[in-house]
């Protein structure tokens with residue numbers, strides 16, 4: 001890393017990009033937004049304009065810019081693996097919104113690819129950086145041995161909050177892919193280096209706004 005601002009490309013200028021853009025403005029001069037990418041060019045332009053960045057319809061165009069050293073991927077879940085791999089192949093660091101990929105094998109392939117060329121690959125596990133989790137982690141050593149951890153996340157949505165939610169098939173899943181990364185990241189954080197021995201999951205759908213599950217429970221057994 002140099003002391004110059006890190007040149008960044010934002011890929012996907014939808015709902016969550018607003019939070020990233022606001023954080024970027026706060027991180028000035030650590031980062032400089034060089035480019036934004038979205039098939040909706042108006043969205044890309046609106047995100048780029050306050051930063052004087054360029055906007056593109058495709059990620060390939062942004063990856064060609066030598067000033068782009070890192071890529072922030074905030075596109076629909078199904079694109080994360082392919083886009084993160086393209087970023088690494090182009091020699092760029094990547095921060096990928098959660099889930100970093102759709103399968104464990106894909107996530108491992110990304111980690112190996114980034115490690116092989118000494119690039120930073122990070123997942124957008126926002127909760128671990130929040131004050132509540134940071135404070136809990138500070139006090140964790142005083143709690144003694146953890147016997148069980150319960151995480152509950154409930155949100156009321158009367159329909160898809162992003163267009164691609166409605167297209168997710170039951171096999172691809174929806175709520176697990178949106179929420180489980182937050183819950184699992186938290187559980188892994190407090191459980192330390194141990195990996196679970198067994199994972200059991202049940203899911204169901206109650207609403208008609210999308211085809212995949214809207215409720216899920218996971219049980220993880222640790223050594």
Ligand SMILES: NC(=O)c1ccc[n+]([C@@H]2O[C@H](COP(=O)([O-])OP(=O)(O)OC[C@H]3O[C@@H](n4cnc5c(N)ncnc54)[C@H](O)[C@@H]3O)[C@@H](O)[C@H]2O)c1
Pocket residue numbers: 011012013014015016017037038039040043058059074075076077079097098099124125126161162163164177178
């Ligand atoms: N960390 C969090 O707490 C948090 C919260 C919300 C969303 N997310 C994640 O952020 C990602 C985006 O979610 P969202 O709610 O902002 O969705 P969204 O649909 O509002 O935004 C996605 C954007 O990506 C664009 N896009 C589609 N295809 C693209 C392509 N090939 N290249 C570049 N851009 C493309 C869409 O046009 C859209 O503007 C998801 O992976 C989601 O899981 C994370």
